Amino acid sequence: MQIGMVGAGRMGANLVRRLLRAGHKCVVYDRNAESASELVDEGAVVVESLQELARSLESPRTVWVMVPAAVTGRVVDELAETLDADDVIIDGGNSHYRDSVVRHNTLAQRQIHYVDVGTSGGVYGLERGYCLMIGGGPDAVERLDPIFRTLAPGTEAAPRTPGRTGVTDTAENGYLHCGPAGAGHFTKMIHNGIEYGQMAALAEGIAILQKANSGHAPRVNDAETAPLADADFYSYDLDIAAITEVWRRGSVISSWLLNLTAGALLHDPQLNSYSRQVADSGEGRWTVQAAVDVGVPAHVLTAALYARFSSRGEGEYADKALSAMRRAFGGH
């Protein structure tokens, strides 16, 4: 079917490519004309304004918005000005689900459908397919089924869950209508919250492996330094790249993130080429806020988020406060 795409960055461009390869027709707009132009050779029509985008699409129109969360609101507002009743706007970005609910309700007053689609898969999605978590009204979601089916990985991406029989459902194809407006971004939010936790668990584990030889390091013997008990038991020089590789097969922790980690360590075992400052793009925060709102203990997901804050030096004032207290009571 025909679809408009607003935003031809890394994610948007690959969505277009995957759609084009399956025979869908794509009209693309990006305020940075260069980003979009690459897609022309691959079969996309590129336009230069939202107005032109609207004119280029047959009614009822379908427009997928794939822009940073911080600008989604503005883009959706401008886009909606160009659309008519029964058109569909899809927000495939990392919007806060509450914003999606509000936008859905606002647009509903003009009979414009709003569908929120949490989209996971990263740069690998082009080949591997995207996991799509969808929220919105049933009519609009159903109308978009050909798009979702194309973008999703399909059943072959994982062995069938034992106990499932008969025709595969959409979840088994990698896309799911999770519920009404916001439910897609809510589910994606939790997905990313879990992702933060999984990443942190793996990172902490290999960081201990990396220190498995710390019994060899010289230690200071003063009142300010905790002695290393049993230094003899920390004398391993471990090959972390090989260990993450071996874990990929048969272990309980085999996962896609482990695959990526093994790949990164193969090329740079000391990880020297990577920054220690780790960004967070919102969902981890919103997940914690949801946990707090509904009263569910989420120690792990929260600790994973805070580790990112710490990685960026955000704990500095608190650390200095600890030093101030220590100096005050101990004269350190």
Add this chain to the structure above:
Amino acid sequence: MQIGMVGAGRMGANLVRRLLRAGHKCVVYDRNAESASELVDEGAVVVESLQELARSLESPRTVWVMVPAAVTGRVVDELAETLDADDVIIDGGNSHYRDSVVRHNTLAQRQIHYVDVGTSGGVYGLERGYCLMIGGGPDAVERLDPIFRTLAPGTEAAPRTPGRTGVTDTAENGYLHCGPAGAGHFTKMIHNGIEYGQMAALAEGIAILQKANSGHAPRVNDAETAPLADADFYSYDLDIAAITEVWRRGSVISSWLLNLTAGALLHDPQLNSYSRQVADSGEGRWTVQAAVDVGVPAHVLTAALYARFSSRGEGEYADKALSAMRRAFGGH
């Protein structure tokens, strides 16, 4: 090759089966004769004592010990009494790596080799193969290669890591000689520490999903209860079984544990058939102790461990202390 197995519980029996199917010869001893006897039909020789086991094996002998960590020490001591110089004892259980180091050094005085093998895979290992993390002297480890190669999953268990070329190494086959005595159990310890973290991340995330409808629940309006802000935004009745299923394909968090979780939720979405008391078998604790020893922050792995303590009610005294303080200052 020929191998003795001490312990025919869930894990030991399946190791024997996988070895037998590949043509190895297995002599099995379990103090519970019944456990072992099931294996006779599948080709194992079953014996009734450690002495008989030793007599049944050709020199140099290889004996794999697969018993609970709490009894490994005693079993190894008794077994060693029956063995001779150049024989090999393999500890495939969940021993503390420090115990393995000590046992290795003790047995080395009698020229008995001691190889520690962290074994991951659970009940699925029989079909899927086991991930083997190996510590010990190079000669003994090399001698055991046919055993390890049989038990491990093999290269097909995962796509090749991009950048790897040429002949596959043992890590790519699912087994790895990690280092000297204890290195196998050290690596397995960290594996399980990560496993705890991964499990907790997933569990916390789906627990928030499960409360996504808590805006519908009635709330008390007293000074003791935090009001739910924005109850309207928590009105989703989510199908968690379907969500974990959709995450299996194309998402960043796809993993083997997610596969298992989706399977469990398919059959029991409310998880009513499961206990809320979660055991821990040692490695999670040792991982935390290692993190503390070497000074690596491990918030996530530790929180995952403590969540298990809490699940068993171990926080009760602390909780009551909080209530005592609150009553004291607030008259609550």
Add this chain to the structure above:
Amino acid sequence: MQIGMVGAGRMGANLVRRLLRAGHKCVVYDRNAESASELVDEGAVVVESLQELARSLESPRTVWVMVPAAVTGRVVDELAETLDADDVIIDGGNSHYRDSVVRHNTLAQRQIHYVDVGTSGGVYGLERGYCLMIGGGPDAVERLDPIFRTLAPGTEAAPRTPGRTGVTDTAENGYLHCGPAGAGHFTKMIHNGIEYGQMAALAEGIAILQKANSGHAPRVNDAETAPLADADFYSYDLDIAAITEVWRRGSVISSWLLNLTAGALLHDPQLNSYSRQVADSGEGRWTVQAAVDVGVPAHVLTAALYARFSSRGEGEYADKALSAMRRAFGGH
């Protein structure tokens, strides 16, 4: 000076008493007439409606609202209907600071002043005085100085901070104008966040003391139970009431909460008379949300909050999910 009080619960009644004892005139309204009537003998005027309250106060009026956060909004709205320009409403309860900002701005349109006062001290405040954290416009706050000075503990409550000289400021008297609208409740929110952390630190510590004899407990030797290493080192039967008492003098952790804890343990060392369900009244949650918003790692404050959630069984679904995974991979 003259002041109206809306709410004669535990906190409101004691505020009135402390004001009356210092010669202020108090007019009290509580929708539960009985609560207020107790105060008549102590010199308060009790009225039966907000309208009567407004009529009983001289202009410009001052009314302190001391009701549960969940009903503050409604009470303030109704109260404001009865007031005039230049009157002052004080919210002394545990409102979310954002609500206070919104209420301040709404009432400002009618020239009614709104002052948010975080009030700490609990039932001891009557004798000990209340710590007051104040937000709002400078004129209104200045006008209320006699009230605040009476309610606050005064300089004698703590030794002077070394380096402070000259006339004491209000902070040294136990009250502080923290900033514009909301700043009082913001500061109180963080105060309570810290309180949760302090309480949890103490509770966790004494819970470990209480288990210092766990080396004596029998242990199961199965693959599901972590063995207690070095059981001999956990053979202390400690007198926790005596320990908290000794910590009150000279130790780094001496504090008011410790005083209360020692008192509670004196009467009930096993804490059997206390519930293990610990409520939270909002500020701990808002503190975490603020930490997440501004990107400051707050592991301790958050863990303290989650411990309360766990104490109420909110981790149940996550715990069962862990059991489900364990059963799936391990056959446990």
Add this chain to the structure above:
Amino acid sequence: MQIGMVGAGRMGANLVRRLLRAGHKCVVYDRNAESASELVDEGAVVVESLQELARSLESPRTVWVMVPAAVTGRVVDELAETLDADDVIIDGGNSHYRDSVVRHNTLAQRQIHYVDVGTSGGVYGLERGYCLMIGGGPDAVERLDPIFRTLAPGTEAAPRTPGRTGVTDTAENGYLHCGPAGAGHFTKMIHNGIEYGQMAALAEGIAILQKANSGHAPRVNDAETAPLADADFYSYDLDIAAITEVWRRGSVISSWLLNLTAGALLHDPQLNSYSRQVADSGEGRWTVQAAVDVGVPAHVLTAALYARFSSRGEGEYADKALSAMRRAFGGH
């Protein structure tokens, strides 16, 4: 009574001073002769070797050892060589309680008493008195009562706990015989564990206060940065020195650590003169290990410890691992 002191550092010298002022006789040895010599003018006898120390003391001798935990073992061994049956060695330092148990048992074979005394109070102890947590045999501990009574703060240091009547016990004077060998250091270990938690709770709270104006900071609008929701609600420029001062009076979180913090902030509100690297001297780690051993969830105490590790950059490898994963899946 007469006592020998080994170690005239910050802590040892002040213990000597407090003892001298109360009329006790002190013989002091420090391998750094200069440290000890300052004490001569205040009435101490200074000696130049452990042998001389032993010769200078009447039998049965009492020697207090106050040296860094990392050298206590060696010092005690050397000291014991110079002593006789029925002499007492006190370890007042921050030793691991397990080491104290072992030393106690070793020295018991020679009828030398070993008493472990956890000593809290820091540099303020000279004036304020020290909180003493004591382990060891009842005879030796009783013999030392005059020493302990002098060093402890005495009853006036805190108001009597309601419900306590009659003659004050030693806990009310600030010293306590907690139990047999090691019980003193065990209790001190938990004390410090709690101290870490209290400090971290306070530090995290004021760190949020310090960011209360972050709504004013410019933000980047890209897919990598979490937007600050509701920036308007983070526009407070708070005076943290004044806030910690006001909390000292009447609030639930008033404490000695708060007093010190208010003092530090008075002189340096931005804490620019303090290091962000926070040392840990062992007890925090041992507390976590004890929690793990006995199976008590200790989220707060552990997070406080890990925050110190993070402050020293120990999370670097883990952070880089997160960046590696993010780059791998997202092309960031």
